[in-house]
Amino acid sequence: MTLRHEAISVFDMFKIGVGPSSSHTLGPWKAALQFLESLTVKDLLQQVQNIEVLLYGSLAKTGIGHGTDIAVQLGLCGEDPVTFDVDNITAKMNDIRNMKKILLHGRHEIEFDPQEDIEFLITESLPFHPNALSFLVTLHNGYTFAETYYSVGGGFVIKEGFSPDEKNETVLPFPINTAEDLLHWCIRTGMNVSEVVMENENAWRPESATKQGILQIWNVMKECMYRGCHTQGNLPGGLFVKRRGFNLNKKLLLDRSYNDYDGWIAAIRQGGNNFKYILDWVSCFALAVNEENASFGRVVTAPTNGAAGVIPAVLQYYILFCDGNTEDKIIRFLLTASEVGCIFKKGATISAAMGGCQAEIGVSSAMAAAALTECMGGTQKQTLMAAEIAMEHHLGLTCDPIAGLVQIPCIERNTMGAIKAITASQLALQSTPDYAKVSLDAVIKTMWDTALDMNSKYKETSDGGLAINIPISLSEC
Template identity: 70%
Template sequence: MQREQISVFDIFKIGIGPSSSHTLGPWRAAQQFVHSLQQQQELDHVVQVKILLYGSLAKTGKGHGTDIAILLGLDGHDPVTFAVDQLDGTVEHIKNAHRLNLGGKHEVSFHFDDDLIFLFSESLPYHPNAVTFQAFLSTGKAISETYYSIGGGFVVKEGADNSKHTEVDLPFPIDTANDLLHWCRKTGLKISEVVMENEQAWRPEIKTREGVLQIFRVIRECIYRGCHTTGYLPGGLNVARRAARLNRRLTGDRGYQNFTEWVDVVRQTGNGFQNILDWVSCFALAVNEENASFGRVVTAPTNGAAGVIPAVLMYYIAFCDGFDDDKIVQFVLTASEVGSIFKKGATISAAMGGCQAEIGVSSAMAAAALTECLGGSQRQVLMAAEIAMEHHLGLTCDPIGGLVQVPCIERNTMGAIKAITASQLALQTNPDNAKVSLDAVVKTMWQTALDMNSKYKETSDGGLAINIPISLPEC
């Protein structure tokens, strides 16, 4: 049986908000469907396309931009390169023209209200996030394919071999935290070094470094943009952006012109406990306000939890002397391995496991990365991840109005603070005295996910989503 082999670039993906499972995943599924039509040499014969959304994709799809992502994916646009400031205009053109340009190559008739269908009461058994594409051909035939967005931008096609990679010969195969610790003990390598050795099975080390630093460039641009953008978030909740206001209060009258100068100003504000708490919250708010506004973000490991790891990384950069390419690569590689272990042993999809699968996993990833970068042993790194997740177990996903805003944005601040606390606890603890292993927590998280009522799994059918009486005209 083929092992699931997950690269750092599977965990960290560049995309557009607000959701990796409901925006990025469906976008990728739409692209894959167009590619499938091309492979079957049927693209030029398509006269009409219909899209059926099931389960969580139907119930919270509009608030998460699922419909928008699918239109853009079918129309030949890529989430990594698409200009986010052109999103509204492009979607409105598709709707008003009643035309889709499949793959940017073949125009077909498309009527948004009739051809994109939200099946609110239907769900498919494999995964709650399901979408079926139907292409009707000029020959009278039809092609139907179903895709599942399983979290973090990962997509699987029904009935296909969904292995992400061609199987490679990894020097250190890892499925569990115990596997990872075994290889660290056997080789003496740090966790980040084990990860880098495995990444070389796919590409040269220099390419991995370049890719990770590109991930960081998107993260820093997102944070900086979010800390300097005011206004209200889209969707109808009228949530005011807070990061820019908080940044302005913290920086005072200190001037700067770019990200690097801004980091220097952040450092100048001091190392007081309250000040650092405010900055970590500001960093997390900035990312997730951008995410909620269809901005460009990095899945970490999801969009809904995209602010936790960047916030902790910025804490490391600004307050722990971590502004160095080698240290940033070390941080990202360590975080990615912990995310991979959770994906293999449990889930990173809120539709499967609630918010523990998103904020909880991202907090564990960030705690592990910070601990290694601050000099923790391999066992302390895994301990930090365990502590962070242990105190997110059972966290539900109950977005108000199906929007990735309340309580999602503030939860990123809490996940970041918990990650830093978990790291500090681990660094001050002898792992010999630990009572709970990371593998035990992964197993417990998955059991909790299976037991959790579906109304707490990104359906907006329970929790805060039904107890806050707010009218949402756009949703």
């Protein structure tokens, strides 16, 4: 499935939400919110007697590990994933489970037993997309109806029978579906990638609002990184994976003291800039974000939750070790990254359930590589070349999470994606793109062809790969 002709904003690609998965947690949460809106528009909310939720395909097979059932319940309660206090998730779930009641949209209480009313249909899959869920409703008058939604990756949700083209009729000054389109506009206008993207963003809102929103995205990213580097213990879910960001952060800082994020940054800079030191910090940043993600923490899809650590880690590297610590440079970085992600979404997929992990870590690495290259002074062609290099060396990467949890191998893969992004950028900056044999559009097509050929057991189902070859006994999953 290829979703083309969408006008996609930077704020569609970078969404603030809750972990551990944009397609399995944030998407179903948003689907439940959309369903509530549908009930409200039809003036049926107060008439609902009971609701049953059906999870299909990948959502069913790895839904427990990804917290899909939790996300759906929070959505049905009308909670906002951007603002909901993640520390209250457990208490909220306990209340619903113990009382066997749910307060729809915070206004209408009905009987609801998660054990009975959320069904994981692991042997059934709907043809449009593996990540499907249906809401079946019975009203007080006995009337029944259902709506089906698809979580297509990165927190994007499509209602069955509803075309994404109907949702967004915004006419952009520089319409872009492919890397060739983007390069065309750059050459024609003389603008770099981020400038073209900003002109498109101006079709939605004032430039000042876009800049403010992007800085808020970065603020959530850096808070997540900081929190992850200062939280210890085991990750939830039953694998008892030990957090590593905390100990690595402590080891690298050598007891240097600080009280907040700015002090932390200053303390890191005091350690110098030798290669091993920088490499360890990039890994630490990526680990920290995805350990938070695995713990139902607040993260930013970049372009997904499972790959949320790559772009923050590379941006933090740019800020700390490449003189990138200004608001304008941070905005430029994230604008460039977002457009590369949009091109991958339109030409292939950003859903691991459709394309394996190449669609998540691979895409995030390409996004980060392009962003870093532009910010380091690369040409438009070098920027796109960096994205191509990063994805070329993620082609075929499978998604095989152990126990359906976004932990092994997902967390470490973010460190690999970040390092590959930096390497791809360096290669592009030292290369002449006119001599390149592979274009970004060619590698995107190849990624999609590979996704179509990939066995479904390697597409976020936990039916193959590491998920079946690691003999781990789970006590909670």
